[in-house]
Amino acid sequence: MKALLVALPAAPLLAGLLGLLLPPGDTGRRRFAAALGVAGAAVALVLTVMLLAAADDPVQTGARWVSLGDLDVTLTFSAGRAALYVALAVTVVALAVQVYSIAYLHDDPRYAPYAAQVSLFTGAMLLVVTSGDLILLLVGWEVMGACSYLLIGHDRRLPEAPAAAVKAFLVTRVGDVGFLLGIAILGVSAGSFRIADVLAHEHEAGPLLAALLLVLAGVAGKSAQFPLHTWLPDAMAGPTPISALIHAATMVAAGVYVVFRLFPLFESSPTALAVLGVMAAVTLLLGALSATAQDDLKRVLAWSTVSQIGYMTGALAVGSPAAALFHLLTHAAFKALLFLAAGAVIHAVGTNLLSRMGGLREHLPVTFWSFVVGLGALAGLPPLAGFWSKENVLIAAAHATEGGTTTPVWVGWVVWSAALAGVAVTAWYATRLLLRAFFGVARPPTADWHVGFDDAAYARPDTPHDPPALMRWPLLVLAVPAALLGLAAFLPGFRTALELDEPHLEVAIVLPLVLLALGAGAAWWQWRAAPGADPALALGRLRPLFAAGFHLDAVQDRLVVRPVRALANAVRAVDERVVDAAVEGTGVATTRAGTLLATAHRAALPRAAVAVFTGALLLGVAAAIYGVAS
Amino acid sequence: MTVADALLLALGVIAVGSGALVVTSTHLVRAGLYLVISLGAIAGLYLVLGAELVAWVQVLVYVGAVVVLLLFAVMLTRAPIGPSDDLDRPAWPALLVGAGVGLGLAVLLADAFRWTVYALPEPGTAQRMGEQIFGGWVLPFEIISILLLAALIGAIVLSRPDIGARTGEPAED
Amino acid sequence: MHAVIPYVTAALLFGLGVYGVLRRRNAILVLMAVELMLNAVNLILVTADVTVRAALDRVQIEAWAYPNGEPYSGGVFALFVIVLAAAEVGVGLAIVLQFYRLRQAVAVDEVALHADEAVR
Structure with a gap:
């Protein structure tokens, strides 16, 4: 059992490392690389299922790795059932993505390193999930960040990809600094880095609050919360399966998972919960509003991810980690489904932009129904999965407004109202997306449609068509949990694992349903009024603001990027003109002095005579003065 | 102020005066002849100071041989008889250093000896x-x-x- | 006599000699200025004979100190300087004349000190 637990992250990591040794290339090696990637994910999935089936108590195992002075860093793996459910979600999505990528990247010569990096990423995420030691968690965390950077920048033909990869890396790095400091404070305060020890220890209030806020910085970075969310929309420059794996299901959920793991500490600090709550509410609304005005299909989904993770962090802030985890699992399912289906659309049509899509319902039926299921789950349409998990979040927030939990009451109100508003906006943009892409009149392709790896860029099909089998089956597989995972809340085993409350349908669910109907109805009504036109035009002057993400990118540029660049330029200038110049200057000065002295040596007779007599005069004067003085 | 003093003063003035003319004259030949006068005055000074042999050797060798040699050289290098205006380099370094040296030494010596009177020695x-x-x-x-x-x-x-x-x-x- | 008079005369002559060395372009005039300097030195030497002896006025001289009578070191040195000056002028003028033969000029600031200057 313990061996299985250690093997769980180790298998994909090994597959990834092996895969990186493969040279990128063509068909023969391609098959091997694909087999390796799929095998890694499949083995991890099997292991997770076995662990879930076998053990009831949390599995633990550990060994001392290195000691930093008094502190020990251990290789501890521990996985309770909740962690194993998260691992299940991760491995299912990873397997689906690996299979999907075989078809999606069929013409990519650099497929082998891609598959290896996906395996590495899967292993790192599983490491984060199953780690029982904060430093080991940090290792997985950072490897995920590195793989994310590599994978976002995978398509070298896209000019925006490298910039997006660097932006993702740097923004999450900013958060990671805080994360590292927070972990350090927690470890030093507890005397050990093992999570069990850290949770059991009685920390002092001041360092604890500082540590929790710093950890929240890391969470904000990795999980794309305000203000470190700016990297996620740009990260859509990566291939769509990557967006599905990393930026929908796993990496962005890692931050939520970490807070879930450390929740006993967060529960003792109302300030940290308040900060988390405000951050969640702002992110929720920011993401939802920005998603309403996007033209790029993947960007709508990216902003939607930002918003939905705001739901998860909001649930954590109001004191219900169970609801957060439940929403994490359902979100993994339906967001991965949505992204993979979006990949199918892009593959078929050859463009990301909604303004160039339309009337795809007849040609892509499977994709269409996948979108229906996914968007319905996103909006919270009963009985799809998202409805149940979102209900849990809203109920938890409503409970927090009554007081009695550690969360301050005003935070409960803020989160609850933001979540309710978010329901309406989410329904609106989900409906808009569906209508614009699949209904209406089909637009003819133009010459400059070209994005990523897709058939349409090379051999324009006369009609769009559903994706090939390797891409279709993952969609179908993911549609199942997207639809039905919510009903798992009725299963007692699942419920106790997550410590969820028993679901009961009460009057309070009417309000979100009304809001959902309002949002969807508004979008539908606008569509009927002006078919084919973008419903977002109704936003009027707010549309450019929302489309630009409230210009937070520009703010970030002004406040952070430019000063840092200026500072870097200044440091470089100082290095060149002061430090280097000092070093080179000694050489130059010596050469110049030498040349000067050489010229002096070459003085003609009269000048030499003047020099000699002047020297003699000065010496004589000096001697006379010295003689007078002494 | 004895006779010796008066003679020393007079001969000194002649020596310095003609020495000044040596270094400032624009005629090459006249410079040589002013040198003769200066050297002669110095020989006179030697006589007053009692160094007779030195004085006559000065006249013989310096005035008689060295100056003649210098004038021969002037002739052999085809120096112009009249004034020439390219004889001098810039004045200020020479002025500075020369004045510094001369005046400095003069001040030093005057400060050392003041107005003490010394007895004239036996003639050498x-x-x-x-x-x-x-x-x-x-x-x-x-x-x-x-x-x-x-x-x-x-x-x-x-x-x-x-x-x-x-x-x-x-x-x- | 007041010894300061010949001393100051000698100092001024020396200064004039330095001025002449630094000012004159013609090599022969430079040699004339050098002669002025040497004469100034000679004058100081001869005057020192008088003042030093007078300064030693009440000093008891040992019997073995002056085996050949009263020394006239200043004068003797002055003689030596005169001889040296004569030798120096002879050799110096030989050089000047040789230089004149090669370059048709005797200006000291046209003396080439380097091979690359000598080519011109």
């Missing part, structure tokens, strides 16, 4: 000087004679007409 006659030279200073005397020989030979060698032939120019002028 040839006999007395000879006793010294061939008595205590005979070694330098002999070495000086070797030096004179060396200078003589050196001057002859340096004056050979074929010295410029190394660079390929014709030997004759």
